[in-house]
Amino acid sequence: MDCKIFIFAIYFCTVSVATGLQAQDSNLKNTIFLLQQETEERYRKLRAEIDDAQTANLSLMQRMQALEKENRSLRREVAKIPKSPVSESDLAKLSEALIDRIKTVDKKRAGDNKALVNQIKDLVTAVNKLNIKTVATPLKPAKPRRVPKKIAEVTIEPNYTISAIAEAYRLEGVNVSIGEILEANPQITDPRKIKVGDVIIIPIEW
Structure with a gap:
């Protein structure tokens, strides 16, 4: 009688362990499946973000090339400035022309590549630093400085x-x-x- 009870106890323990292992295995498979789904979803999102970034980068590169072209054009204009002294009026005209070009670039390319836009603006400063010789002209009264409202x-x-x-x-x-x-x-x-x-x-x- 005791032997039968012992055998039954062993059988019961074996069945319980097997059932527990099966449950654990099922839970593990479900967890792995969910992780795979989550990983695939993250990969798809990451792939989409990479594609968007590549498209935006291509567009930015094209705009940068356009800005670089504008920059080279302005540098060529500055290079044409004669080395000999120029009058203040000539310098003022050149500065105004450069400023107009800068405003045009700003309107078309605002926010694309500020570093290049700033390089263009620095050209005006470079022009204003030229060693100029003023032409003898009658002095005009200085204009009163404006005060912003x-x-x-x-x-x-x-x-x-x-x-x-x-x-x-x-x-x-x-x-x-x-x-x-x-x-x-x-x-x-x-x-x-x-x-x-x-x-x-x-x-x-x-």
């Missing part, structure tokens, strides 16, 4: 430039130029030497 203040942080600030405001819908910012801040003698912590005025409305 509405302003905003910007505290200079690392890597800030006047051109980048002007570009940021234009992207926000405020039509302000580098020249207008400099006009509103006569204390800035060299826009490349603004210091971190300086507070400058942005003319919103004249």
Whole structure:
């Protein structure tokens, strides 16, 4: 009798263990299946994101090439400037022409590649640094400095430039130029030497 009970107990334990293992195996298979589905879904999403990024990168490269073409064209114009002294009026005309070109590039390519746009803007600064000899002309009374009706203040942080600030405001819908910012801040003698912590005025409305 005791032997039968012992055999039955062994059988019961064996069946219980087998049932438990089968349940664990079924749960493991379900878990693996769910993980595979999740992995495949993540892969599809990642693949779609990569495709979108590649398309955007191609479009950006095309726009960068267009900007580089504009940049080369402006550099050629600057290279044509005679080495001999030029008059202030000639320099002013050239600066205005370059600024007009810059505005055209800004409107067409705003936000595409600000680094290249800033390179173009630096050309105006380079032109203004030419060693010019003024032509003897009657002196005209200096025009009174304009005072903007509405302003905003910007505290200079690392890597800030006047051109980048002007570009940021234009992207926000405020039509302000580098020249207008400099006009509103006569204390800035060299826009490349603004210091971190300086507070400058942005003319919103004249």
